[in-house]
Amino acid sequence: SAPLTILGLESSCDDTAAAVVRCGGNTGADGAQILSSVVYGQAALHASFGGVVPEIAARAHAEKLDHCVEAALDEAGVTLADCDAVAVTAGPGLIGGVLAGVMCAKGIAAGAGLPLVGVNHLAGHALTPRLTDGLAFPYLMLLVSGGHCQFLIAHAPDRFDRLGGTIDDAPGEAFDKTARLLGLGQPGGPAVEAEAQAGDPARFALPRPLLDRPGCDMSFSGLKTAILRERDRCIAVHGGLTRQDRADLAAGFQAAVADVLVEKTRRALDQYLSLAPAAPALAVAGGVAANGPLRTALTVLAAGRGVRFVAPPLRLCTDNAAMIAWAGLETYAAGARDGMDLAARPRWPL
Numbered sequence: 001s002a003p004l005t006i007l008g009l010e011s012s013c014d015d016t017a018a019a020v021v022r023c024g025g026n027t028g029a030d031g032a033q034i035l036s037s038v039v040y041g042q043a044a045l046h047a048s049f050g051g052v053v054p055e056i057a058a059r060a061h062a063e064k065l066d067h068c069v070e071a072a073l074d075e076a077g078v079t080l081a082d083c084d085a086v087a088v089t090a091g092p093g094l095i096g097g098v099l100a101g102v103m104c105a106k107g108i109a110a111g112a113g114l115p116l117v118g119v120n121h122l123a124g125h126a127l128t129p130r131l132t133d134g135l136a137f138p139y140l141m142l143l144v145s146g147g148h149c150q151f152l153i154a155h156a157p158d159r160f161d162r163l164g165g166t167i168d169d170a171p172g173e174a175f176d177k178t179a180r181l182l183g184l185g186q187p188g189g190p191a192v193e194a195e196a197q198a199g200d201p202a203r204f205a206l207p208r209p210l211l212d213r214p215g216c217d218m219s220f221s222g223l224k225t226a227i228l229r230e231r232d233r234c235i236a237v238h239g240g241l242t243r244q245d246r247a248d249l250a251a252g253f254q255a256a257v258a259d260v261l262v263e264k265t266r267r268a269l270d271q272y273l274s275l276a277p278a279a280p281a282l283a284v285a286g287g288v289a290a291n292g293p294l295r296t297a298l299t300v301l302a303a304g305r306g307v308r309f310v311a312p313p314l315r316l317c318t319d320n321a322a323m324i325a326w327a328g329l330e331t332y333a334a335g336a337r338d339g340m341d342l343a344a345r346p347r348w349p350l
């Protein structure tokens with residue numbers, strides 16, 4: 001069948017992104033190609049506030065989207081006339097940003113006479129391993145970032161089973177808060193990982209929340225509280241944090257997060273493997289999937305179960321529009337179309 005070329009837009013959090021993806025067939029991931037993937041990060045705009053400010057994010061998306069789309073088309077060497085559809089994140093996310101993206105996509109679709117496809121941001125993350133590695137359904141997915149933490153079994157582009165997830169903070173959020181408590185820089189994940197290298201993960205007794213309960217749900221807010229308590233105890237002893245205190249707290253925190261994620265992944269694998277998939281695979285996405293010790297532990301776990309482990313390149317694990325264009329391509333090929341009444345949804349479970 002004829003190749004499909006899809007323009008994708010993403011603006012649900014603090015990255016304004018546009019991308020063009022092309023695929024030779026109308027099913028599967030054979031011959032998928034990222035023609036361009038442009039990401040304008042907003043981190044600098046939010047840095048002094050210690051978190052993403054929704055109003056600032058929405059305004060920046062509205063200002064940058066048009067230029068971002070132009071850059072993505074330019075870089076791909078295509079025009080709107082070469083595209084088959086416009087895909088856009090319609091949720092979940094910060095409503096102002098999602099609205100800015102949906103409005104922009106509607107304008108492009110109406111102006112260029114292209115079909116419009118609304119994409120679930122989580123489906124974008126979850127379908128990425130098909131774009132990068134051609135994974136066959138069903139596969140198990142661990143989505144683990146600053147905003148998300150859940151296990152999904154992907155059965156089809158529009159069909160996912162959620163096995164469990166965090167009941168409070170996402171691990172990336174906990175890494176960022178821990179970095180702040182230890183006086184390290186942001187983003188916290190890489191800073192804590194670097195600090196942990198010189199640390200003893202066993203010095204502090206830190207909790208492994210919910211490990212005693214069955215199922216795949218997780219909790220990370222108690223861990224953050226435990227770090228705060230141990231930090232204050234250290235400060236009470238020597239009037240501040242020593243280098244070793246910092247390294248040991250970072251190492252202990254990182255080990256606790258990895259232990260929880262690995263044990264819950266083991267349980268998710270049990271459920272997944274009971275489906276007897278022909279080509280079993282475990283994929284990860286999200287910024288926390290960049291964590292070295294976590295990746296190593298998951299690789300070992302998957303290998304021990306005869307399961308292929310797939311971690312897409314980091315730029316496709318974190319927020320981007322290639323994943324939205326790809327998810328749009330897969331659902332468009334399956335017949336999905338949205339009208340000018342496509343709504344922006346702040347909440348949209350898979």
Ligand code: KG4
Binds near residue numbers: 176286291
């Ligand atoms: O996927 P992402 O870019 O954005 C969303 O949250 O959607 O993930 C960002 C998160 C941040 O919390 C960051 O601290 C964390 O991923 N992160 C890491 C590492 N690199 C980034 N966490 C642990 N270890 C890392 N190496």
Ligand code: ZN
Binds near residue numbers: 125147318319
């Ligand atoms: Zn995301």
